[in-house]
Amino acid sequence: MKIKDDFVLRKVADSYVVVPVNSLTLDFNGVINLNETGAFLFEQLQKGIEKDELIAKMISEYDVKKASADIDIFINKLKDANVFE
Numbered sequence: 001m002k003i004k005d006d007f008v009l010r011k012v013a014d015s016y017v018v019v020p021v022n023s024l025t026l027d028f029n030g031v032i033n034l035n036e037t038g039a040f041l042f043e044q045l046q047k048g049i050e051k052d053e054l055i056a057k058m059i060s061e062y063d064v065k066k067a068s069a070d071i072d073i074f075i076n077k078l079k080d081a082n083v084f085e
Contacts, residue, residue, distance in 0.1 A: 001075070002048035002085045009034070009042050018042060018083070032081060037062065041074055045084075051075070 006022045016039035018032035034042060040061060044054055051071065058067040078084060 001045055001050065003042065003046045003078075003083050004085050007083050009039060009046070011039070016042075028082075032078075032083075038074065041071065042078075045075075045078070 006020055007018050008021055009016060009018050016034040016036070018034065020028040037058075041054065041058065044057055049057070055067050055071055058064065058071060
């Protein structure tokens with residue numbers, strides 16, 4: 001899975017936002033607000049990482065036991081927002 005190149009992640013104060021750039025500004029109204037964990041996942045997805053590797057990185061980075069269900073929810077929300085290539 002890979003995020004479209006026309007979405008960028010920015011840190012604003014203590015939160016993170018994803019905004020469209022280039023031609024997507026005409027098709028995508030608004031921004032996506034993320035917390036630190038969401039920003040971490042988004043950055044990994046910008047690299048084109050697959051779900052299994054994403055789960056492993058999440059478990060390693062945040063020292064959690066399970067992450068699959070939460071990552072599924074996150075990915076589905078991004079799919080609904082049409083941010084994947």
